[in-house]
Amino acid sequence: MNALYFVFGIPLLGGLVLALVGHRSYARDLNVAFSTGSFIAACFLSVQVIDHGPMFAMDKQFLIDPLNVFLVSLTAFVGMTTAIFSRPYMRVEEDHGKMTPSRMRLYHSMYQFFAVTMLVALTTNNLGTLWVTMEAATLTTVLLVSVYRTPASLEAAWKYFILCGVGLAQALFGTILLYMAADRVIPEGVDALLWSNLNVVKGQLNPTIMSVAFVFLLLGYGTKVGLVPVHNWLPDAHAEGPTPISAVLSGLLLNVALYAVLRFKVLTDGALQSNFAGNLLIGFGLLSVVAAAFFLSRQKDVKRMFAYSSIEHMGLMTFAFGLGGPVANFAGLLHMTLHSLIKSAIFFSVGHATQKAGSQIMDDIRGLMKVSPTVGWGLMLGTLAILGMPPFGVFASEFLILTTAMRDLPWATPFLLLALGVAFASIFSRVQPMVFGDTVLKPLEHPPALLPVFVHLALGLMLGLYIPPYLNAWYLQAALLIGGQ
Amino acid sequence: MNALIPQLINLFAAVILILAFAMLSQRRILNLIHLYTWQGLAVVGSTTVVAYVTDQHHLYYSAALTMALKVILIPWMLHRLINRLNVRWDIETLVNIPTLMIVGIALVVFAFNVALPISRFSETVAHGTLGIALACVLLSFLMMITRAKAVPQVIGFLAMENALFLAATSATYGMPMVVELGIALDVLVGILIMGVFMFQIREQFDSLDISHLEKLKED
Numbered sequence: 001m002n003a004l005y006f007v008f009g010i011p012l013l014g015g016l017v018l019a020l021v022g023h024r025s026y027a028r029d030l031n032v033a034f035s036t037g038s039f040i041a042a043c044f045l046s047v048q049v050i051d052h053g054p055m056f057a058m059d060k061q062f063l064i065d066p067l068n069v070f071l072v073s074l075t076a077f078v079g080m081t082t083a084i085f086s087r088p089y090m091r092v093e094e095d096h097g098k099m100t101p102s103r104m105r106l107y108h109s110m111y112q113f114f115a116v117t118m119l120v121a122l123t124t125n126n127l128g129t130l131w132v133t134m135e136a137a138t139l140t141t142v143l144l145v146s147v148y149r150t151p152a153s154l155e156a157a158w159k160y161f162i163l164c165g166v167g168l169a170q171a172l173f174g175t176i177l178l179y180m181a182a183d184r185v186i187p188e189g190v191d192a193l194l195w196s197n198l199n200v201v202k203g204q205l206n207p208t209i210m211s212v213a214f215v216f217l218l219l220g221y222g223t224k225v226g227l228v229p230v231h232n233w234l235p236d237a238h239a240e241g242p243t244p245i246s247a248v249l250s251g252l253l254l255n256v257a258l259y260a261v262l263r264f265k266v267l268t269d270g271a272l273q274s275n276f277a278g279n280l281l282i283g284f285g286l287l288s289v290v291a292a293a294f295f296l297s298r299q300k301d302v303k304r305m306f307a308y309s310s311i312e313h314m315g316l317m318t319f320a321f322g323l324g325g326p327v328a329n330f331a332g333l334l335h336m337t338l339h340s341l342i343k344s345a346i347f348f349s350v351g352h353a354t355q356k357a358g359s360q361i362m363d364d365i366r367g368l369m370k371v372s373p374t375v376g377w378g379l380m381l382g383t384l385a386i387l388g389m390p391p392f393g394v395f396a397s398e399f400l401i402l403t404t405a406m407r408d409l410p411w412a413t414p415f416l417l418l419a420l421g422v423a424f425a426s427i428f429s430r431v432q433p434m435v436f437g438d439t440v441l442k443p444l445e446h447p448p449a450l451l452p453v454f455v456h457l458a459l460g461l462m463l464g465l466y467i468p469p470y471l472n473a474w475y476l477q478a479a480l481l482i483g484g485q
Numbered sequence: 486m487n488a489l490i491p492q493l494i495n496l497f498a499a500v501i502l503i504l505a506f507a508m509l510s511q512r513r514i515l516n517l518i519h520l521y522t523w524q525g526l527a528v529v530g531s532t533t534v535v536a537y538v539t540d541q542h543h544l545y546y547s548a549a550l551t552m553a554l555k556v557i558l559i560p561w562m563l564h565r566l567i568n569r570l571n572v573r574w575d576i577e578t579l580v581n582i583p584t585l586m587i588v589g590i591a592l593v594v595f596a597f598n599v600a601l602p603i604s605r606f607s608e609t610v611a612h613g614t615l616g617i618a619l620a621c622v623l624l625s626f627l628m629m630i631t632r633a634k635a636v637p638q639v640i641g642f643l644a645m646e647n648a649l650f651l652a653a654t655s656a657t658y659g660m661p662m663v664v665e666l667g668i669a670l671d672v673l674v675g676i677l678i679m680g681v682f683m684f685q686i687r688e689q690f691d692s693l694d695i696s697h698l699e700k701l702k703e704d
Contacts, residue, residue, distance in 0.1 A: 128664030135671040139678060146682070151689045155698040158682060162638060165675070166626060169645050172668070173622060173652060180607055180656040193661060209603050 003048055004057050004064065006041035007072060008119040010034055011079075015112035022105030028087045031108050035076075035083040038115060042076035045069070050470050056125070056196070063125035063196055066477035071122050071259055074337055078251050078344050079115045081452035085348045086111070086244035088449050092355050093242065098148055107147050107242070114140040114248070118256050128193045130260055131168065131175050134224065137253060138164045145241035156236035163233040164223055171220025171260075177213035178267070181205045195263055202270025202484075210271040217264045218280055224257035226311045227284045227318060228291040235295075238307035239360065243351030246303055250310040251344035255336050258314060262321060262482055269484045281322030286412055288315025293419035297426035301360045302350055302434070305427065306343065309386065312423055313339045319416070320401045321482065323408055329479035331400035334467075338393040338460055342385045345456035349378035352448040353434065362430050367439025376435045378453040383431045385460050387424050392457075393464035490538050491610055494655075497531035498614035501651060502593070505624040508644060509589055509631075510582045514575045517640050518563045521647075525555030528647050532654050535611050541658050547650075547665050554669055555647060559676060566680050567636060572693060577634050585631060589624055596620035607656055614655040621648030635686060635693040639679050646672055 014034030021027055046069060049055065054065040064072070090107065093099045099107070117140060121133040138161065146157035175193075182192035185204040190197055198205070219230065226234040238246045261281075268277040289312050296308035313335065320332035352375045357365040368376035385392035398420070405413050467475070504524040511517050529552045536544030567573045579585070600616035607615065622645055629641035646668075653660050660668070683693060690697045 126664070128660055129667065132664060132667030132671060135668075135675075139671065139674055142678060146685070149685060149689075154682065154686055154689055158635075158686065158695070158698060161675070161679070161682075162629065162642070165642055166629065166645070169622065169626075169649060172649050173619070176649070176653045176656055176660070177603065179653075179660065180603075183657050184606065184608070191661070193664065206606050209606055212599060212603055 002057050003041050003044035004062060004123060007038055007045055007076060007123070008116050010037040010041060011112040011115040011119070014038075015109050015116060018112055019105065019109040022108035023101035027104065027108050028090065031111060032080070032083045032087060034112055035080040035115065038119070039073075039076040039080040042073045046073050060191070060194055060196060061126055061129070062123045064123060065481065066474040067262070067481050068122045068259065070333075070337065070471060070474050070478075071255060072119060074340055075115070075118050075122060075252050075256070078248065078340055078456075081455065082244050082247050082251075082344060082348075083111070085247070085351070085449045085452045086242075088447065089244060089351050089355065090242065096355075103147050103149070106143060110140045110143050111244075114144065118252055121256050122259060125194050125196055126191070127175055127178065127195055127198075127263075130263075131172055134171070134221070134257065134260065135165075135168050137256070138168065138224070141237070141241075141245065141249060141253065144245045145237045147242060147245075148240070150240070153240040156233075156240035160233040160237045163230070167220050167223025167230060169220070170216045170223075174213045174216030174218075174220055174264075177209055177216065178264070181209040181213065181271070195267075198267055199270070202267045203273075205267065205271035207272045210268050211276055214264060214268040214277050215280070218261060218277075218284070221257045221260045221264075222284060225254055225261065225314050225318065226288070227315065228288040228311065231288070231292075231311050234311060235304045235307040238310070239301050239303040243303070243347055243354070246307070247344040247347035247351075250307065250347060251340040254310060254314050255340055258317060258321075258336070261318075265321065266482060266484055275324065278322045278324045281318050282409065282412070283322075285315045285317070285319030285322050286415060288312065289319060289419045290415055293422040293426075297422055300362060302354065302362045302365065302430075303347070303360055305362070305430065306346055306350065309423065309427060310339075310343055312419065313343070313386070316398070316401060316416075319412075320404070323401075323404055324483060325404065325408070326476070326479045326483060327400060328404040328408075329482045330475050331397045331404065333475050333478055334393065334463065335397035335401065338397060338463055339386070341456040341463075342382055342392070342394065342460045345378065345453045345460070346382035346386060348449075348453045348456075349375050349382055352450075353379060362434060365434045366437045368435050370439050372448070374450045374453075375448060378450060378457070379431060380435045381457050382453070383427060385457060387427060388420065391461060391464045393460050393462075396464050490534065491613070493534050494531055494611045495613060497527050497534065498611075498617040498651065498655070500527045501531070501621060501647070502617050502624075505621045505628075505644060505648070506586070506589060508640070509585060509624055509628050510579070512577050512579050514567055514577070514634070514636050515573055517637055518560055518567070521563070521640050521644060522556055522560040524644060524647050525551060525560070528651055529556060531611070531614070531651065532659075535609075535654055535658065538610050539658060543662050544654065544659050546662065547654075547659050550665065550669060551650065554673065555643070558673075559643060562676060562680065563636070563640070566683065570636075570683060570687065570693065572634075572636060575634070575636075577632065577637060579631070585627070589627060592623040592627060593620040596623055604656075609655065609658055611655040615652060618648050618652035618655055621645075621651065624648075633694055633696045635679075635683050635695055638695060639676065643672070643676070
């Protein structure tokens with residue numbers, strides 16, 4: 001039996017079970033258990049891929065190749081650690097009266113369904129299913145963002161639904177155009193929406209149709225990646241939803257959307273034989289990096305600030321994939337992994353810190369080091385890691401992206417350096433007084449779950465010093481795959 | 486093939502486009518729902534004609550699905566929703582309808598220009614309507630951004646989905662059935678969630694006016 005079915009079958013079952021018992025006190029543990037089960041299945045899947053290489057499942061409807069196998073493991077892993085973090089976090093929220101039993105049930109059930117949509121979106125070979133699951137991911141997260149039912153969270157969720165709905169409508173139009181281009185070259189009786197089939201004939205796809213289709217697809221899925229200027233939903237959704245959801249939105253959902261863009265880029269490059277798609281990615285990526293750096297310098301809410309930081313990093317990855325070439329693609333994939341791990345670790349620490357302070361405004365959060373040193377250290381180290389300090393892995397990936405940019409696109413380098421500098425100055429100067437400084441805050445009533453924070457940071461550190469050989473091989477193969485080879 | 490058939494398809498597409506314009510300028514929520522229902526019916530008509538001409542059986546199924554969903558179920562849900570929200574007779578103040586119309590016409594011209602080079606490559610009987618479909622997508626989008634009330638915004642969203650369905654039939658004889666079912670399910674779940682949301686928004690803001698939702702702004 002293929003481990004793949006368990007990867008999303010377990011959370012699917014979890015979503016159904018938790019829809020019935022999600023309000024009970026043991027639902028928190030069940031949530032962790034289902035997410036852990038999914039992660040274990042993802043480990044088995046990885047072993048299968050290491051042993052046997054890329055594979056298809058269910059009559060080619062699912063495809064596991066180097067480009068998605070590490071994202072599947074990463075998604076399942078962060079899904080598990082976030083469930084562990086969410087256990088004490090949501091308990092405190094319940095004690096504070098922000099969550100009622102029925103909302104807890106909705107939260108737990110949607111958490112698992114959200115994991116299902118992402119895992120299916122990553123593994124599906126069918127570009128129609130990819131769209132359907134991306135839309136389903138929007139629907140589940142809309143419910144999660146609005147779970148507090150406060151005016152601000154309702155507003156954020158409404159904005160999120162409308163903007164991403166419009167965005168995904170563009171993506172559907174792009175998918176229809178792609179299907180139309182495929183219809184002309186793929187023989188009767190072969191499924192023309194399967195990526196693997198399209199990849200074989202990508203050289204024959206009509207270039208005019210493909211270029212228009214890619215513009216729509218990039219705008220559509222780019223909305224979900226959070227690319228400027230279609231990013232408006234992202235800071236609100238991150239700031240107003242529960243913190244575990246901010247962590248999975250930032251760490252996982254944005255990656256899945258970028259992954260979708262990459263799949264289409266491979267096809268478009270093959271059809272056009274030019275760097276049209278790459279240039280678009282460079283443009284949007286650079287704009288996102290620069291705009292987000294300046295936006296984040298003006299934030300007062302800590303979760304909003306890190307949400308803008310996510311836009312910045314997604315922009316950097318988009319830029320890297322736009323540059324193309326094995327080195328930039330490798331750096332982009334590495335950055336994708338590191339950003340997921342570290343940004344979710346930051347959101348975990350921020351979650352505990354905001355609960356302690358009872359506020360998300362940075363001026364109200366002071367002296368974490370005195371009240372709970374572990375949360376303070378988690379936030380400080382996470383911030384240093386995401387800002388690209390060595391020896392954390394982000395340094396390596398940003399260094400690779402910058403050096404490639406210097407070689408291939410020298411005029412873009414000053415903009416990147418300026419943006420990274422502004423981001424560094426503004427984030428560091430705000431996090432520093434939050435961590436050090438005096439405080440009157442009291443410790444939390446439930447011990448925080450800090451294991452996930454430090455496991456993520458340790459992995460981020462490890463990837464900066466040593467990349468396991470099979471992971472390295474996947475990155476290299478995926479980099480070549482994105483490069484169209 | 487009868488020469489009248491492509492004309493018939495174009496006629497349906499033109500009706501859909503006119504209905505999109507009518508929705509753009511319609512201020513009564515109740516009439517908007519009627520227009521949306523008629524648009525759904527026109528989509529069903531055009532799909533059935535394409536299915537008949539090309540003998541694509543799965544298009545009959547998707548026409549039936551559209552009929553059930555967009556002509557019967559969703560309008561019924563919308564009627565129930567506006568009754569329970571007590572906004573049945575609401576009239577929205579729309580500023581400057583003539584300007585809106587002119588912007589709409591500009592969007593149609595733009596859409597035709599984008600679609601023209603693409604639709605040449607399509608061999609389907611309805612390829613001429615791709616431009617109309619894209620124009621309807623953009624018009625629905627324009628409707629969504631110019632509306633301040635929640636229900637018309639959602640109707641704009643649904644009209645956009647209608648237009649995408651038209652695009653799929655005109656460019657490729659429809660998406661595979663599984664995908665179409667998935668899209669239909671997403672739309673249905675989406676509208677249910679929006680319905681629940683509207684009650685919560687009204688509870689929190691005492692109004693369904695989205696312009697009240699402006700707390701989350703950049704300083």
